[in-house]
Amino acid sequence: MSALTEPQQRILDQLVAAQGNWVPGRTLAKTGAIPFEWLSNHMKVIRTHRPDLLIYGQSGRGYRAEHTTAAAVTPVKERPRGLEPTHVTFAKTRAVLDLLPAGAASMVKEVALESGEPVQDVLHRLISYGIEVHNDLVRHGENPLALRRVS
Structure with missing residues (x-):
């Protein structure tokens, strides 16, 4: 797995510095010097590289990150055995x-x-x-x- 790009690292640093508070998406896009339309793709890459963070996104509010344990995070596509849809x-x-x-x-x-x-x-x-x-x-x-x- 390759490391985060410089824009992605700047976005991640700002999310972590916000200490769980919401950061507007446009602010994050400016921080990463990327077009706002690309932000969701960059957030997907950041989530993949940092399983120790729960990164929430909400329309109109932006994004926020919370620390968690990597063991507590299960990939979206996997479902524990015996769990119903x-x-x-x-x-x-x-x-x-x-x-x-x-x-x-x-x-x-x-x-x-x-x-x-x-x-x-x-x-x-x-x-x-x-x-x-x-x-x-x-x-x-x-x-x-x-x-x-x-x-």
């Missing part, structure tokens, strides 16, 4: 939520978003919690809803 995960989630009434599905989605868990895990947790609460109420005599005892 995103569209398959979404289809499974949708199928589970379609089984619930609209109001309950909305509440489950909200809990999943807040907890950062997959919908299936949230459902399992909520069902288990509900069963525990039901059994505690029925078995300990605190049964204000007149729940029936499970045989």
